[in-house]
Amino acid sequence: MHRRTWTSAGVGLLVIVIAAILVAPNAGVLRFDSSRLPPLAFDPATRLVEMMNAGNAAGPALAASASVVRVGPNVQVFDNRRPQNEIAAAANPADARNLLIGSNDYRIRGTVWAGVYTSTDAARSWTAQLVPGYPGGPQGTLSEFQAGGDPIVGFASDGTAYAGGIFFKASPSGGGVKDVSIALSRSDDGGLTWNDAVIVAPGKGNSPFNDHPQMAVDTTGGSFDGHVYISWTRFGGEGQIDIYVAVSADRGATWSATKVSGPIPHGDAEGFYQDSMAAIGPGGLVYIVWDEWFHDNGNVPRTKIWMTSSNDGGATFAPSWIVDDDVIPIHLPNASYRHDSYPTAAVDTSGGAHDGRIYLAWSDDRNGNADILLKSSDDGGASWSSIVRVNDDVGTAGQFMQWIVVGSDGRADVSFYDRRDDPNDYLLNEYMARSTDGGASFLNVRVSDVSSDPAVWPTFIGDYNQIAATSRASYPAWSDFRNGVPGNFNQDAYTAAVFV
Numbered sequence: 001m002h003r004r005t006w007t008s009a010g011v012g013l014l015v016i017v018i019a020a021i022l023v024a025p026n027a028g029v030l031r032f033d034s035s036r037l038p039p040l041a042f043d044p045a046t047r048l049v050e051m052m053n054a055g056n057a058a059g060p061a062l063a064a065s066a067s068v069v070r071v072g073p074n075v076q077v078f079d080n081r082r083p084q085n086e087i088a089a090a091a092n093p094a095d096a097r098n099l100l101i102g103s104n105d106y107r108i109r110g111t112v113w114a115g116v117y118t119s120t121d122a123a124r125s126w127t128a129q130l131v132p133g134y135p136g137g138p139q140g141t142l143s144e145f146q147a148g149g150d151p152i153v154g155f156a157s158d159g160t161a162y163a164g165g166i167f168f169k170a171s172p173s174g175g176g177v178k179d180v181s182i183a184l185s186r187s188d189d190g191g192l193t194w195n196d197a198v199i200v201a202p203g204k205g206n207s208p209f210n211d212h213p214q215m216a217v218d219t220t221g222g223s224f225d226g227h228v229y230i231s232w233t234r235f236g237g238e239g240q241i242d243i244y245v246a247v248s249a250d251r252g253a254t255w256s257a258t259k260v261s262g263p264i265p266h267g268d269a270e271g272f273y274q275d276s277m278a279a280i281g282p283g284g285l286v287y288i289v290w291d292e293w294f295h296d297n298g299n300v301p302r303t304k305i306w307m308t309s310s311n312d313g314g315a316t317f318a319p320s321w322i323v324d325d326d327v328i329p330i331h332l333p334n335a336s337y338r339h340d341s342y343p344t345a346a347v348d349t350s351g352g353a354h355d356g357r358i359y360l361a362w363s364d365d366r367n368g369n370a371d372i373l374l375k376s377s378d379d380g381g382a383s384w385s386s387i388v389r390v391n392d393d394v395g396t397a398g399q400f401m402q403w404i405v406v407g408s409d410g411r412a413d414v415s416f417y418d419r420r421d422d423p424n425d426y427l428l429n430e431y432m433a434r435s436t437d438g439g440a441s442f443l444n445v446r447v448s449d450v451s452s453d454p455a456v457w458p459t460f461i462g463d464y465n466q467i468a469a470t471s472r473a474s475y476p477a478w479s480d481f482r483n484g485v486p487g488n489f490n491q492d493a494y495t496a497a498v499f500v
Contacts, residue, residue, distance in 0.1 A: 069434055069445040072473070072497035076480075077117045078128045082106035083491040084115060086462035088151045089477040093219045094159040096470035097122045098190045101477050102151030102163055103493045104462065108135055113148045114165035115493075118191035123475055123495050131163055131185050132194050140196040142183055146170045150213055152184070156226050157219040160251060161187040164197060164230075166210060179203040182213045182232060186252045200230055200246050200255050209235035212463070216278035216286075220349055224284035224313035228252055231276040231288050234259075241272040243290050243306075247314030260288055260308045260317045268294035273306070275340065281347035282356050286310040287381065288317070289345045289360065291327070303327035305343045305362065307381050323360065323381055330363045330370040332398045332419075334426045337454055337461045339363075339370075344403050350410035354378075354438040359412050361390065363400040370398035372416050376439045390433045392444045393420040399431070401462075403476075407469040409500065411436050415447070415467040415476035427451040430478040432467070432498050447476050447496050456484035457491060473497040 078084055084103035092098035098120055105115025107130075114131040133142025142148070148167040155161050164184035170177045180203040185194045201210045213232040218224045228248045235241055243261035248254060264271040271294030279287045292304040305327060308320040332339050343362040348354045358381055361374040372390035377383060391399040397420040404414045411434055418431040429451050433442035454461055465478040477495040484490030 069443060070499045071445060071447055074449050074494055074496045075123055077101050077126045077493040077495060080107050081490050083489050084493040085479040085491050086151060087465045087477045087479055087493050088153045089466040089468040089475060090153040090155050091468035091470045092155045092159050092190060093157050096472050099123055099468060099475060100153040100161055100191050101493055101495060102153040104149040105130060111135055111147045114151045116163040123497055132196050142167050142197050152213050152215040154215050154217040156217045159190055161191040162228060162252060166213060178205050180209050182210050182230060184252050198252055201257060207237045211235060212274060214277040216280050218280050218284050220280060220282060220284050222284040227313050229278040229286060229314055231278050233274050243273050243276045245288055245314060258317060260320060262320050267297060270295050275342045277344060279345040279347045282349050284313060286314055287345060287358060289343050291341060291343050301329050303329050303341050309380060328365040330365045330400055332370055336458045339400050346404045346406045348406045348410055350408055352410040354410055357438060359404055359439055361402050361404045361414055363402055369396040370400050372399045372402045372414060374439055388439060390414050390442050397425045401465050403466045405467045405469040405474060408471050412439050413467060413469060413474040415465060421451060427453055430476055432476050447498060450482040452481035455486035456481040457489045473499045
């Protein structure tokens with residue numbers, strides 16, 4: 001991973017390159033060789049380049065801990081030979097059978113869009129759709145855009161569903177990528193049908209360039225119940241890379257946005273912010289976490305994790321503060337795909353012994369290999385517990401792409417990719433770790449029953465896989481490559497119930 005400051009010159013050239021790949025033939029799947037690019041300064045368009053470049057070994061038996069935590073059958077969410085990656089997940093608090101999954105969905109020949117898949121039978125079966133406005137579909141707000149991705153999904157406490165992502169213009173005749181915007185669609189029937197999308201954060205040309213949104217909906221039953229929050233990185237020009245948060249109090253109809261990040265600290269060379277997300281605590285307290293990529297004074301890549309909070313429904317946010325300044329960025333051997341520490345957070349709103357506890361999980365190389373680390377706070381992020389290693393393997397295999405959720409019973413479940421089952425530290429499996437003691441210890445269980453070979457699309461597997469929780473089970477969702485062969489890009493969205 002190259003971490004450099006962003007320049008408008010870099011964006012300009014990469015916009016031209018992305019325009020070229022939109023017309024590259026490969027059975028309708030986009031591809032791009034990043035080695036053709038000169039060593040330019042970092043810019044956000046590189047992530048869209050990889051996202052748009054559409055690209056099995058059977059694994060060993062499930063780990064022994066599977067006898068303690070019961071895992072249901074692996075379920076393929078969408079049967080399509082074109083890729084689905086970057087998997088989002090959400091569960092309806094009003095109906096434990098109603099689930100949403102989102103992905104970068106390449107089913108439309110020659111482009112990518114935000115896919116959304118709905119289950120009304122606790123993940124046994126799924127209906128596959130696209131966020132409205134997709135190319136070739138009914139006209140709507142997003143019809144001016146040619147591509148989309150970075151899926152986000154969520155539910156309100158009354159069962160209102162949301163799905164969206166980023167959407168951008170990309171002309172096959174050479175106009176290039178521009179107007180990268182964030183939009184969200186609402187469903188009033190649990191995701192069976194979707195309303196026309198609303199623009200949350202408009203892009204304009206190459207600046208602002210809106211990237212990596214994540215969303216959370218307040219389901220706490222308090223004064224701000226139903227508020228929808230979306231955080232993202234806003235590239236506003238050279239040296240203007242900030243974390244923004246937008247909030248809607250009217251079911252996504254209108255939005256107000258606030259910059260929540262401060263200046264990059266002095267001495268953090270070539271620093272920039274990325275990878276934000278929102279989490280909701282008791283009483284509607286909102287927490288936003290993100291990371292900062294930079295080089296220290298020895299020119300060594302480093303990462304910090306930042307945080308802010310709001311106690312007034314997102315009207316104002318506290319000055320941001322650092323919650324970990326010693327993250328060692330992960331570097332996986334045998335991995336040409338992008339990988340990242342990516343902090344994720346969740347808050348206990350169960351009303352139980354750990355009510356209000358904030359959990360923070362990320363991937364870190366400080367132990368000499370990529371591990372999932374976690375710590376918690378009981379005072380709104382002012383102080384933190386000792387760090388706990390979530391994965392329980394013996395050896396140096398890599399774990400990464402983690403996501404955390406807290407169930408209504410107070411259990412903390414962390415999902416992640418894990419390479420422990422391959423002695424070559426290469427093939428991927430989806431794992432989940434469960435804590436029932438407030439994050440003091442974790443029981444690991446393998447979720448995927450077939451290993452995935454990243455060679456299916458060796459340079460891109462997405463940036464996140466999420467997990468959703470109901471009172472009955474948690475549902476890790478991941479991009480799975482069992483149905484592909486090296487180079488054919490057949491990545492599929494999968495999930496499985498991990499029962500309580």
